[in-house]
Amino acid sequence: MTETFLTLVATWGVYAISLSAFLSCLLVPVPTALVMLAGGAFAAAGDLSVQNVLFGAWLAAVLGDQTGFHVGRRMGPLIERYAYRRRKTREAHDKARNWVAAKGEYAVFLSTWALAPMGPYVNFAAGAGGLGLLRFTVWDALGEAIWVGVYVMAGFFFASEIAALAEILEKASGFLVCLAGAGLIGWIAWNRMKTGREE
Amino acid sequence: MTRKAWRENWLFVLAFAVSFGLALFFGAGLLQEVSTFNAVKEQPLAPWMTPRYIAHSWDMPREAMMEILGLEPPGPGRTTIREIAAEKGLTVEAYIADIEAGIVAYRATTSK
Numbered sequence: 001m002t003e004t005f006l007t008l009v010a011t012w013g014v015y016a017i018s019l020s021a022f023l024s025c026l027l028v029p030v031p032t033a034l035v036m037l038a039g040g041a042f043a044a045a046g047d048l049s050v051q052n053v054l055f056g057a058w059l060a061a062v063l064g065d066q067t068g069f070h071v072g073r074r075m076g077p078l079i080e081r082y083a084y085r086r087r088k089t090r091e092a093h094d095k096a097r098n099w100v101a102a103k104g105e106y107a108v109f110l111s112t113w114a115l116a117p118m119g120p121y122v123n124f125a126a127g128a129g130g131l132g133l134l135r136f137t138v139w140d141a142l143g144e145a146i147w148v149g150v151y152v153m154a155g156f157f158f159a160s161e162i163a164a165l166a167e168i169l170e171k172a173s174g175f176l177v178c179l180a181g182a183g184l185i186g187w188i189a190w191n192r193m194k195t196g197r198e199e
Numbered sequence: 200m201t202r203k204a205w206r207e208n209w210l211f212v213l214a215f216a217v218s219f220g221l222a223l224f225f226g227a228g229l230l231q232e233v234s235t236f237n238a239v240k241e242q243p244l245a246p247w248m249t250p251r252y253i254a255h256s257w258d259m260p261r262e263a264m265m266e267i268l269g270l271e272p273p274g275p276g277r278t279t280i281r282e283i284a285a286e287k288g289l290t291v292e293a294y295i296a297d298i299e300a301g302i303v304a305y306r307a308t309t310s311k
Contacts, residue, residue: 046255178219
């Protein structure tokens with residue numbers, strides 16, 4: 001598996017890296033971390049231009065996120081119609097939409113790098129929740145620059161250890177996602193219990 | 200926690216425990232990976248590698264590496280040693296063994 005993807009990067013260069021970055025924004029399970037590290041490593045060896053790898057991966061990731069965002073935008077009215085059938089789901093829907101409209105860009109920003117596994121879902125939700133295109137694009141492009149920059153440069157400087165580095169980054173992102181999830185659930189539970197006591 | 204609070208929120212408490220447990224699991228794995236990370240390792244040769252990548256990983260001049268690989272400098276660019284072995288009519292395993300022997304020989308001459 002690892003071998004296959006590394007061979008693809010060696011053979012197709014920036015095209016393989018860009019395609020992988022694009023697809024991973026759309027929930028296709030490609031090992032983009034490894035692919036971007038390999039891009040950096042081949043650049044360090046002199047087989048690829050580091051500027052091309054950085055720009056290609058960044059542009060592809062931004063385009064992938066745009067795709068997810070626009071799919072969400074199209075689906076928004078459909079979700080709304082479904083949610084409006086019952087009062088409870090309607091309230092939850094409006095609350096979520098208001099949150100996305102008010103603070104959605106922070107979630108978009110974090111989901112491009114620190115919480116990268118959440119990216120495809122957040123893009124979709126941002127589109128469906130009515131986040132403005134400009135706000136989405138600016139924060140998304142910023143975050144993707146961090147993501148691509150960190151992975152490609154890590155591969156560049158530790159070119160001999162990209163497989164071990166891929167493991168490290170995968171565990172780190174799992175750790176951050178679970179910790180953020182625990183924090184969020186804990187916060188919701190805490191608030192529920194607090195309001196429950198006051199009643 | 201009162202019984203009523205538990206009854207209303209047990210799902211949240213459970214979900215919190217699961218995600219926190221998973222975070223600990225990944226965190227422990229992360230620590231283990233980081234502690235065994237060796238940034239200057241010479242990587243065992245593998246079929247996906249390119250000539251320049253091997254030269255970089257083994258910290259050798261490109262010209263010397265091309266000579267070991269039996270290639271004209273500056274080398275074929277992004278071609279894997281699997282493809283080069285096929286062109287030379289060798290199995291990739293045999294080619295890798297040749298390259299390893301070549302690296303050892305090169306080091307023996309330069310360290311004198």
